[in-house]
Amino acid sequence: MSPEENPTFKSPAYEVIPVPIEKIHSNDYNPNHIATPEMILLYQSILNDGYTMPIVCYYLKDSDKYEIVDGFHRYTIMREHQDIYEREKGLLPVVVINKDISHRIASTIRHNRARGTHSIELMQKIVGELIECGKSDEWIMKNIGMDADELLRLKQISGLAALFANKTFSKSWVV
Known part of the structure; x- marks a missing residue:
């Protein structure tokens, strides 16, 4: 059921949870790439402002893991920068969406097209x-x-x- 068909729908942004980075992994359908200067800028942003946007994930119950729908580059910053990892205690802010694979792919593309290249x-x-x-x-x-x-x-x-x-x-x- 889509949010417009569900009168009790609540935006995921109101339910941010801290998730250990070890329980999060990327998806294999994200065509967005960020050039090195923008990754440096993203690192600076997270270093100076903290995580201001949660990572959007789908929860994989069978493996007790979270698959990224949006936020791969924010996730990468923590994975590659020990100072960020330590400051955040290895936890990433996550919101969970519960959608089938085709809708998760569509969500990834919508998020990316709003700001990136493919x-x-x-x-x-x-x-x-x-x-x-x-x-x-x-x-x-x-x-x-x-x-x-x-x-x-x-x-x-x-x-x-x-x-x-x-x-x-x-x-x-x-x-």
Whole structure:
């Protein structure tokens, strides 16, 4: 059930929990990359201001781990900087969302597109995975903020015929 369909929905930001960094891991569907100067700036921000935004995660009950949906670079700062790790006592502020994999992928993309850049290759893979999950072009465009041309270009450059399966094409080329 989506938040708009749930009258008792409460934003995850109101339920931040401290989670040991050892219980958190990255996902394999994040196409966002930050250049070195921006990572240095992020480190400075966290060093001077602390963690001002929680890491968004999905809780994996079977393994008692948290998979990052958004916040990989904030997580990386703690992992790579002992001073931050010690100051924060190895704990990251986390909010948990409970969504299936296709909605977690869409959440990651929405968070990233609002502020970052994406790897074309990984975006192709993500589109392919969403199509394999049975998501329509309309669902993909709506949920990860793509327009029809961008989605078509990603499908075309991927070269995967399966991405075009079950589609109706115009006969406009017929004489």
